[in-house]
Amino acid sequence: MSFGSSSLGDEVDKKLIVVLRDGKKFIGTMRTFDQFANIVLQDTIERVYVGDCYSDKSLGVFFIRGDNVVILGEIDPDKEVQEKRLQKVSWDEIQKLYELEKQKKEEEEQLKRKIMTDSGLTIDSILNIDEF
Numbered sequence: 001m002s003f004g005s006s007s008l009g010d011e012v013d014k015k016l017i018v019v020l021r022d023g024k025k026f027i028g029t030m031r032t033f034d035q036f037a038n039i040v041l042q043d044t045i046e047r048v049y050v051g052d053c054y055s056d057k058s059l060g061v062f063f064i065r066g067d068n069v070v071i072l073g074e075i076d077p078d079k080e081v082q083e084k085r086l087q088k089v090s091w092d093e094i095q096k097l098y099e100l101e102k103q104k105k106e107e108e109e110q111l112k113r114k115i116m117t118d119s120g121l122t123i124d125s126i127l128n129i130d131e132f
Helices: 091-118 123-127
Strands: 015-020 025-033 039-050 053-064 069-074
Antiparallel strands (some): 039 053
């Protein structure tokens, strides 16, 4: 990947990771793109990370709308194999771990909301602050 006046044209035929607005991560070889930054990946996998575990799901050829892309970057093939600190698990297992993590985050968020409400702080009270 070049720095400075970089364009998507520099990334064609390279293995990339693409992170979307919803947090999903896709890895594949970029084959083409258009003026809207829509991307076509070949040999695509969806990779999910939970804690120190990860899993891959093969998707084949995949089209990604450019307006959903947050970041994309080239993957160094030599360093990709060095994911020894992460444990690869099955797709079903990572989905269960993901759901548990999601549930835990929701419970933490509810607790934060309750603490704020009990303290008299709510979104409505913050948004209705009178200006001086």
